[in-house]
Each structure stands twice: as C-alpha cells, then as structure tokens.
Amino acid sequence: MTGSEVSPSFRLAYVPGVTPTKWVRIWNERLPDVPLTLIAVSAAEAFDVLRGGGADAGFVRLPVDRTDLSAIPLYTETTVVVVPKDHVVAAVDAVSAEDLADDIVLHPLDDTLGWERPPGRPANERPATTADAVELVAAGVGLLVVPQSLARLHHRKDLTYRPVTDAPESRVALSWPQDATTDLVEDFIGIVRGRTVNSSRGRTPPPAQQKHKRPDTGGGTRQKPAAGKPTGKSPRSGSGGPKGGSKGGRRGKPRGRS
Incomplete structure (x- = not known):
C-alpha cells in the first residue's frame, strides 16, 4: 500500500437514546474488511460533527436542516x-x-x-x-x-x-452531508432501509457475496436441456415424434423387413 492510499473505514455518530447495535452487526457481516467506528455525540452537537467531517453519517433527532444535510426519517418515539x-x-x-x-x-x-x-x-x-x-x-x-x-x-x-x-414526539433519522454521499454511506443507507445484499438499489456486492442467477428464459427463448435428459421428442425426428410412434415420445413397434 502506498502512502497516498488509506484503508476504508466508516464513522457513525449517534445521539443519546439511539441504539445502533442491529445496524452495526449487519455492517460487520456484509463489510467485514471495513471497520465501523461509533461516535457518541449530544443531540446539540450532532449536526456540527457531520458538517465538520467528524463522522460519515449519524443517527440524529429531527428536524434536520436540509440545506446541506440529507436525512431519512426512521421512527417516532413515545x-x-x-x-x-x-x-x-x-x-x-x-x-x-x-x-x-x-x-x-x-x-x-x-x-x-x-x-x-x-x-x-x-x-x-x-x-x-x-x-x-x-x-x-x-x-x-x-x-x-x-x-x-x-x-x-x-x-x-x-x-x-x-x-x-x-x-x-421525537423523530429519529439517519443524516449525512449532501456533498459527501460516498459509496460507504450508500451501503449504510441500504442496511438501514432493510435492503438485501443483492438489492438492485444498492451497490454491486463483492463477487463472493453474489448469488448465481438462473438465465432468463422469458420471451419465448427455449432453454437447452441438460445432457441425457429426455425432451419428449425423438432425436431422430425434427419437430414431431417418430413415425408410427405413440404420443408422449415413446417409440412404436419396429417395422417388419420387406
């Protein structure tokens, strides 16, 4: 690693009363190579921490000044x-x-x-x-x-x-600087929104996490049968079954010799 490269990390601020344990656990499962650091902040200083670059995102209490901060409302407290x-x-x-x-x-x-x-x-x-x-x-x-x-x-x-x-009532939201919506912020947004690791709205997951998808067989395209499996058609004929044969692809009786 060169001197200009920095190992990725994610800093998450949270105000008193918010318990980010569930989201942190999912983060560690999906991005084990990217450490997440929790930063406890007061409700009053949370927005200054985000604006000053002290955290990449944070759980805050609404209202949020949308001039320079983005926010996703999460839940309302009793x-x-x-x-x-x-x-x-x-x-x-x-x-x-x-x-x-x-x-x-x-x-x-x-x-x-x-x-x-x-x-x-x-x-x-x-x-x-x-x-x-x-x-x-x-x-x-x-x-x-x-x-x-x-x-x-x-x-x-x-x-x-x-x-x-x-x-x-007090409403809790996830907030982050509008001009710093990084890939890691998008990853965390996906976790908070409940997206799965293969969600099309999230970033492309690492190859090891991608599941193999079956080819699309829509649009009238016929899927090639696996080797050795019957298709219901005689390999000796074109689109129809063998001459003189019964339905269902079974062979008919052999012809007598002339």
Whole structure:
C-alpha cells in the first residue's frame, strides 16, 4: 500500500437514546474488511460533527436542516414523563400534559422535544442536561418529560415513567452531508432501509457475496436441456415424434423387413 492510499473505514455518530447495535452487526457481516467506528455525540452537537467531517453519517433527532444535510426519517418515539415510584402518576397507565399542570416539570437545556409551551410549572433554573434533570427528579425536585429511549437510558430503580398522550414526539433519522454521499454511506443507507445484499438499489456486492442467477428464459427463448435428459421428442425426428410412434415420445413397434 502506498502512502497516498488509506484503508476504508466508516464513522457513525449517534445521539443519546439511539441504539445502533442491529445496524452495526449487519455492517460487520456484509463489510467485514471495513471497520465501523461509533461516535457518541449530544443531540446539540450532532449536526456540527457531520458538517465538520467528524463522522460519515449519524443517527440524529429531527428536524434536520436540509440545506446541506440529507436525512431519512426512521421512527417516532413515545414521549413519557419520568416520576418517582411513589408519585401519583405512577398509579395510572398514561397522563396528559394538563394532568401535570400542578407539578414542577424540568426543562433541560438539551431538551429534544419541540415544545411551544412546556407543561407544568417551570423550575427556578433549567438543568444543563437530561442526566442532571433525572437526578433532580430522584431528589423530588420535579418531573421530567422526555422521549422514552432517554427515560430508559437514564433508568433508576427509584424512578418510573408513563406515556404523555398529547406531548410532542421525537423523530429519529439517519443524516449525512449532501456533498459527501460516498459509496460507504450508500451501503449504510441500504442496511438501514432493510435492503438485501443483492438489492438492485444498492451497490454491486463483492463477487463472493453474489448469488448465481438462473438465465432468463422469458420471451419465448427455449432453454437447452441438460445432457441425457429426455425432451419428449425423438432425436431422430425434427419437430414431431417418430413415425408410427405413440404420443408422449415413446417409440412404436419396429417395422417388419420387406
């Protein structure tokens, strides 16, 4: 390898709450010679990392500025409220934002929900991070409304969560710089979209991964029979069977000699 050649690799960023394990496993199965490096980033810095070339693609939370970034929406998360286990909300299956009107609801600076007006009563100060807000919920300072994946990420034995039926939802997407849609990015897009290794929309797989396809026999083209197999026609005749023979390609009785 010369000094100008660089071994291929793929850098994948992901925001808190996203679990890329499934896609990474498929990548390693399909492209074992191309190492994939995971880069954990906050939701706020994810787009700067992509624009700055710190990652080839990333799992982010919408919205995405489509001016210079491409994005494929993947799924929408349930929004939940995190409460102490002895809180009255823990006794019900779900709540509305109005049900939280009398509670202090923490609104961290890294909040990922697009609130027009957060529910409940505001705290004196906004926590810096979601992790800080969870600690305050455990201390009995207030409640916290977040995407369900973040509630799971910061799970504590003394806390629980319940769905909030009318809260904004968080949508997760795969994003990458528009001017850097490389072959490896296309490969990862194919994996995320669920394309098979032989999909016509993806890149051509390595020869070792390509399956042999049977020749197309459409359009009236007759397939050549394998050697030694009967065709239903006598090899002694043209398109018809032998003279005097029975149907199905069987031979007739031999003619007597004159």
